[in-house]
Amino acid sequence: MAQALLAKDWILVPAIDRELKRYTLLAYLQEVGRRFTERKLYPYLLDVAGHLDGLERLQQCTDQLRSTMPRDITGLDPRTGTVTYAALPQPEGALGVIDEVIDDALPELRERLAQGNELRERICDHIQFGPVGVLPLDPRAGYLLLRQGREARIYSYAVTLLRDAEERLHWRSVVTQYVGSRAVGLHRTYEAIRAELIATRPQLPVPATFGFECAWEVPHIETFMPLAKQLVHRYLMAERPAERISV
Numbered sequence: 001m002a003q004a005l006l007a008k009d010w011i012l013v014p015a016i017d018r019e020l021k022r023y024t025l026l027a028y029l030q031e032v033g034r035r036f037t038e039r040k041l042y043p044y045l046l047d048v049a050g051h052l053d054g055l056e057r058l059q060q061c062t063d064q065l066r067s068t069m070p071r072d073i074t075g076l077d078p079r080t081g082t083v084t085y086a087a088l089p090q091p092e093g094a095l096g097v098i099d100e101v102i103d104d105a106l107p108e109l110r111e112r113l114a115q116g117n118e119l120r121e122r123i124c125d126h127i128q129f130g131p132v133g134v135l136p137l138d139p140r141a142g143y144l145l146l147r148q149g150r151e152a153r154i155y156s157y158a159v160t161l162l163r164d165a166e167e168r169l170h171w172r173s174v175v176t177q178y179v180g181s182r183a184v185g186l187h188r189t190y191e192a193i194r195a196e197l198i199a200t201r202p203q204l205p206v207p208a209t210f211g212f213e214c215a216w217e218v219p220h221i222e223t224f225m226p227l228a229k230q231l232v233h234r235y236l237m238a239e240r241p242a243e244r245i246s247v
Helices: 018-037 044-067 093-124 167-173 190-200 220-238
Strands: 073-077 082-085 127-131 141-148 151-159 174-183 208-214
Touching: 018 044, 018 093, 044 093, 093 220, 127 220, 141 190, 141 220, 151 190, 151 220, 167 174, 167 220, 174 190, 174 220, 190 208, 208 220
Parallel strands: 141 208
Antiparallel strands: 073 082, 127 208, 141 151, 151 174
16 A cells, blocks of 8 residues: 655754755645545554654754753842843754744644544544444454445454553554455345354354444545444443444
8 A cells, every 4th residue: 555654754854954844745745635635544644643743742842952041141020039031042053944844844734634634524424333233241352344335344353452552543452354245235234244254253152243334435444444443442442332234
């Protein structure tokens, strides 16, 4: 899968040149925008969020470093004892260029991230999902049935104990493995597919099973699967009922 990813240290290499950084960032944002136009959310949405977080941390570190620099005392308020200092000197050279690049990049990354998040919510609004059959007492392992058109792709899933440090990425603890695909129709419902899986895969005798249907045409790997994992993770963690779907 082609990825429109930007190196994590792009702001420092290959050279600290504002014009070069500007062209590099614009090319990246245009490519991500093109992917969003194709309704391809991942890994691009996470990549933009990662670059935004990294630049915000870098800006915070440089601000803290500057605040520790010695400054001349310009006055003293005798009533409060408050000391006033001269303004912090503006960074020069490479540090000045980095500051300018960060100031240019932050609003544009935020705008692209907002665009991706809006697209994500719009697609989620067009996905119906719910449990198929009776859920077991422990629903942390089972099957996901992802349907677009007349075909459902089947994945086994398991929720691992290992989680990403960031709460917003906990859904990635839902680990999936492709099982196969089945045509869905009057004679092969979700319930029938679940019964077939139970009969042919005895390692999960009473599996939790969730069906997903997307009314929009979206890329399966870059969009449908990641959103399905997010939805089922949210359901399992909240333990609240979702609307059942049937065929």
